[in-house]
Amino acid sequence: xxxxxxxxxxxxxxxxxxxxxxxxxxxxxxxxxxxxxxxxxxxxxxxxxxxxxxxxxxxxxxxxxxxxxxxxxxxxxxxxxxxxxxxxxxxxxxxxxxxxxxxxxxxxxxxxxxxxxxxxxxxxxxxxxxxxxxxxxxxxxxxxxxxxxxxxxxxxxxxxxxxxxxxxxxxxxxxxxxxxxxxxxxxxxxxxxxxxxxxxxxxxxxxxxxxxxxxxxxxxxxxxxxxxxxxxxxxxxxxxxxxxxxxxxxxxxxxxxxxxxxxxxxxxxxxxxxxxxxxxxxxxxxxxxxxxxxxxxxxxxxxxxxxxxx
Amino acid sequence: xxxxxxxxxxxxxxxxxxxxxxxxxxxxxxxxxxxxxxxxxxxxxxxxxxxxxxxxxxxxxxxxxxxxxxxxxxxxxxxxxxxxxxxxxxxxxxxxxxxxxxxxxxxxxxxxxxxxxxxxxxxxxxxxxxxxxxxxxxxxxxxxxxxxxxxxxxxxxxxxxxxxxxxxxxxxxxxxxxxxxxxxxxxxxxxxxxxxxxxxxxxxxxxxxxxxxxxxxxxxxxxxxxxxxxxxxxxxxxxxxxxxxxxxxxxxxxxxxxxxxxxxxxxxxxxxxxxxxxxxxxxxxxxxxxxxxxxxxxxxxxxxxxxxxxxxxxxxxxxxxxxx
Numbered sequence: 001x002x003x004x005x006x007x008x009x010x011x012x013x014x015x016x017x018x019x020x021x022x023x024x025x026x027x028x029x030x031x032x033x034x035x036x037x038x039x040x041x042x043x044x045x046x047x048x049x050x051x052x053x054x055x056x057x058x059x060x061x062x063x064x065x066x067x068x069x070x071x072x073x074x075x076x077x078x079x080x081x082x083x084x085x086x087x088x089x090x091x092x093x094x095x096x097x098x099x100x101x102x103x104x105x106x107x108x109x110x111x112x113x114x115x116x117x118x119x120x121x122x123x124x125x126x127x128x129x130x131x132x133x134x135x136x137x138x139x140x141x142x143x144x145x146x147x148x149x150x151x152x153x154x155x156x157x158x159x160x161x162x163x164x165x166x167x168x169x170x171x172x173x174x175x176x177x178x179x180x181x182x183x184x185x186x187x188x189x190x191x192x193x194x195x196x197x198x199x200x201x202x203x204x205x206x207x208x209x210x211x212x213x214x215x216x217x218x219x220x221x222x223x224x225x226x227x228x229x230x231x232x233x234x235x236x237x238x239x240x241x242x243x244x245x246x247x248x249x250x251x252x253x254x255x256x257x258x259x260x261x262x263x264x265x266x267x268x269x270x271x272x273x274x275x276x277x278x279x280x281x282x283x284x285x286x287x288x289x290x291x292x293x294x295x296x297x298x299x300x301x302x303x304x305x306x307x308x309x310x
Numbered sequence: 311x312x313x314x315x316x317x318x319x320x321x322x323x324x325x326x327x328x329x330x331x332x333x334x335x336x337x338x339x340x341x342x343x344x345x346x347x348x349x350x351x352x353x354x355x356x357x358x359x360x361x362x363x364x365x366x367x368x369x370x371x372x373x374x375x376x377x378x379x380x381x382x383x384x385x386x387x388x389x390x391x392x393x394x395x396x397x398x399x400x401x402x403x404x405x406x407x408x409x410x411x412x413x414x415x416x417x418x419x420x421x422x423x424x425x426x427x428x429x430x431x432x433x434x435x436x437x438x439x440x441x442x443x444x445x446x447x448x449x450x451x452x453x454x455x456x457x458x459x460x461x462x463x464x465x466x467x468x469x470x471x472x473x474x475x476x477x478x479x480x481x482x483x484x485x486x487x488x489x490x491x492x493x494x495x496x497x498x499x500x501x502x503x504x505x506x507x508x509x510x511x512x513x514x515x516x517x518x519x520x521x522x523x524x525x526x527x528x529x530x531x532x533x534x535x536x537x538x539x540x541x542x543x544x545x546x547x548x549x550x551x552x553x554x555x556x557x558x559x560x561x562x563x564x565x566x567x568x569x570x571x572x573x574x575x576x577x578x579x580x581x582x583x584x585x586x587x588x589x590x591x592x593x594x595x596x597x598x599x600x601x602x603x604x605x606x607x608x609x610x611x612x613x614x615x616x617x618x619x620x621x622x623x624x625x626x627x628x629x630x631x632x633x634x
Contacts, residue, residue, distance in 0.1 A: 025426045203402065204410040209364045211473065214388070225437050265323030300412060301457040 005297050015289040024067060028275050030258035031060050037269035038081050055081070078272040082265075087272045091258065091280065092154040097167055098250070099259030102242040105177045110235065116185070117192025122219065124197065132189060139186030148179040148252040164252035176253040180246065184238055191234045195227035202226070228299050236292030240285035311513060312338040312361070312481060317373040319353075319360050319537075321584075328584045330356050332537045332592075332608070333373070338513050342482065345528035345545070347560075353537040355403075358483040362400055377481075381481070396426040399474035400483040403507040405466035406459050415469045415490045416454030422476040432510045441472040445493045446502060449476055464495035469507040475506065482507075488523070500527055512571055521564060525549060530617075533557050536592040539611060543618030552626060553620035554596045591623070598625050 034057065035048040043051075052058040056067065071078065077087035089264050120129040155175060156164035166172050199205070207213075208222040247259035254260070258277055265273040265292075296303050319606060320327045331353045333615065338344055346354045360371045363382060377398070382390065402408045412419060420434035429437075434456065442450035445468040460464055461560040467487060474482055484503060488496035492540040492619035504527055507514050515527055524531050524545060531548055533541040533556065541554040552558045559577035579596040582588060588595050603623050611619045 203404070203408045206364055207402070207408045207473075208410070210362060210394055210400045212390055212391045212393070212425045213421070222410055222413075226410070301414075302411060302459050310609075 001295065004161055005303075006294060009290060009293040009297075013019070013286050016286050017283055020073065020286065021069070021279055022065075024275060024282065026061065028271060029064065032269070032271055034269065034271045039212045054093040077276040080265075080270050080273050082268050082270045082273075085274050090166070090219065090261070090273060093277055094256060094258045094261045095280070098222075098243060098246055100260060101167075101176055101250075101257060102180070102246055103253060104173060105180040105184065106235070106239060106242060106292065107113070108177055108181035109188055110198075112181075113188030114183040114192050114231070116194055117189040118224075119188065119217075124226055129193075133193070136186035136189045138209050140183040140190075142183065144179050144183055145248045145252050146177070147182065148249055151175045151179060152252070152266065166255075167255050170254075172253075176249050176255055180249055184242075187233065187238070188231070192231055196223060199223045199227040223297065229296065232295045232299065233292055236288050236295070239291070240288030243284040244281040246269035311347055311378060313374075313376040314357075315374040316363065317357065317360060317375065317377070318357055318370070319372075320370045320600045321366075322370070323629060325527050326585070327370075328407075330369075330571075330584055331360070334534075334537075334539055335611070336532065336539075338481070338515065339512055341511045342530065343507060343514045343516065343528040344533060345524040345531040346515060347519065347521060347524050347531055348534035350586075351581050352534045354519075354534055355485050356537075357534070358400060358485055358515060358517060361400055362394055362483065363542045364394070364400070366579075370485050395422050396477040397479055398481045398483070399477075399479040399573050400485060401467070401474050403486040404463075404465055406458060406490075408470060409466055410436045410456055414457055415457055415461070416456075419469070419476060420456075422473050430605050436601070437476065438472070441476055442469070444475070444506075445469070447472075450467045452579075462495075464490050464499065466578070467495075468493060470500075470599070471502065471506070475510070478514055479515045479552045481515070485517045486512070486519070487516075488516070489520075496523075503527070517613065519562060521549075533560070536587060538592055538608065538621065540593065540622070541620045542611065543614070543620075545617075547615075547618050551587065553614050553618070553625035553627070554593075554622050555595050555599050555624075555626055557598075570634045599626065 034055065035051045039051055049058070054057060056064060059067075068078070075088055077091070079166075080086065080087055080090060118130050119131045123129050142259075145305075151162075152164045152175070155162040160177055163169075163172050166176070200219070205218055205223055208218040213222070243258070246255075247262060248254070249259045250259035251263055254288055258280070262274065262277045265277065314334060316333055317336070318329065319331040319335040320329050322328075329582065334353070334357055334547055335346075336357070343353070346357065346448070347359055358368070359365045361375050361382065365371065371383055374384065377393070382393065382541045384507075385393070400564070409415070416435065416438055419430070419438040423429065423437055433483075438454060439450045443452060447453055447465060447468050453461075461469065464555065469561050471487075482503075482625050488499050491499060503516070506512075507559060514528075517525060517553065529545060530543065532539050533548070534558050539629050541548060541552065548557060549561065555578070559575070562575040563577060565574060577596055582592065582595070590607055591597070591600075591609055594600050594604045601624065609621045611621045612631045614625060
């Protein structure tokens with residue numbers, strides 16, 4: 001029964017991924033003629049024909065797609081039009097950097113956002129609650145490129161404490177991580193607060209109290225597992241968004257990740273790289289959703305059973 | 311065993327204090343069964359919850375709740391936790407929403423045991439199985455792994471009862487334990503409670519708005535109205551010769567079981583909202599015997615006969631059950 005739930009979700013995710021690849025390939029293939037964008041303005045018709053023949057662009061789109069899929073399965077995303085390097089190789093150099101930055105900023109926002117949200121819920125309407133919630137609104141309303149630039153001004157230009165570009169050390173990580181983390185932290189805190197308030201008003205918390213459970217036990221063992229379901233949804237979707245959402249911040253801090261690669265590749269119209277990155281961004285979203293579904297299944301017995309029976 | 315004196319409860323809503331209980335007195339001896347009856351919103355549940363101190367944070371409780379010589383209202387929170395679930399337990403109206411949906415019932419029962427007794431998980435599991443058997447749940451071993459949503463309302467209430475009995479309490483408060491259940495299941499649950507009460511010798515407070523349930527299950531009854539006890543005494547006396555006009559009205563609104571035909575007589579009006587109480591007797595505006603005296607103040611509970619007490623300036627002497 002449980003296995004069926006997880007299997008169904010996985011199959012659905014695979015199907016979505018397939019649709020994603022098809023969509024990205026055809027949309028980019030139809031709208032984008034690499035021969036025109038890669039070759040200089042004075043290129044002749046023969047040059048273009050030769051260029052298209054070289055990259056297999058003269059074949060029908062369906063055939064190109066077939067070749068693309070075959071290579072895709074073998075982990076071959078083609079070669080960069082710009083310098084002929086293997087796309088897989090380029091991306092595998094950049095992706096870990098992005099995953100590292102995003103992973104750390106998610107951990108940062110969970111570590112601070114969840115406890116702040118729980119604190120605010122437990123001290124509802126107190127000064128602390130209002131302060132936390134005010135700060136949370138500030139955190140996620142502030143555009144993060146602006147925050148990033150302010151940080152650079154203060155910590156790099158004025159105080160000279162932190163480096164403003166690159167990814168070599170922990171110090172390099174600090175500013176981009178906090179810039180992305182702050183806005184996430186704000187929304188995690190708010191969602192955690194409302195989820196906790198909702199759950200704390202449920203009758204099973206009264207039962208826990210009537211059993212002789214301490215307040216701490218009631219909050220962390222009875223309320224929190226129930227509040228975890230909406231919180232996981234928010235964190236999960238933000239994981240999906242983060243891989244793509246780093247595009248701006250990676251450029252502000254010159255972080256050599258996939259977001260920055262995307263911007264430079266679009267600028268030089270390097271189709272295979274752009275294609276691969278867009279697919280990876282989409283896949284990360286699908287994967288994040290799949291993880292959320294799995295976590296639901298683990299957290300909530302009702303979802304596990306009812307969805308598995310269908 | 312339990313002596314409640316002048317129990318008052320205020321709820322703070324939007325910065326205003328609203329009084330819900332206006333000085334309730336309640337006495338209960340070991341093994342005794344007491345019924346609390348009244349319309350919705352008259353303070354029955356609040357009385358029980360304030361004895362166990364499980365009201366929400368916006369409630370202030372004053373008065374005295376003497377349980378075996380200690381005032382529960384003065385106990386520090388940690389001491390109170392050792393009494394809840396062990397000495398005094400409570401079951402609720404809608405069992406399904408009172409159970410944690412993400413924990414197995416085995417987990418929820420053994421939690422009470424672990425909270426109050428030192429024992430291993432196997433011992434606790436064995437106790438849980440015995441408890442489920444005691445409350446009449448078939449195949450108790452396999453049910454431990456079930457989640458509340460996989461059980462019917464009746465079974466959930468049985469599980470709640472098992473949880474409440476886990477540490478052999480001296481007092482069980484049942485707050486409308488059958489209101490949310492099917493009629494056929496209601497009778498089974500009430501039978502179960504009555505048998506357990508006899509078997510285990512624990513005192514029981516049964517809260518209900520159903521006079522039929524009171525007549526069958528308890529010996530002594532307290533009738534509450536708008537946060538005040540208006541009449542108190544043995545069930546057989548009160549049901550035959552009610553003294554308070556409200557009790558009389560409640561009984562009049564029931565169908566007669568002795569074959570006499572006649573219209574049911576409702577009590578006109580409704581319970582006043584806690585912040586719109588009338589001056590004088592709280593039942594005044596709905597009372598057909600009201601006089602000028604009734605507007606002077608809330609009458610005190612006074613003895614009518616033996617342990618039969620009533621709070622009314624003009625106790626009626628209605629007669630029910632055949633002679634009328």
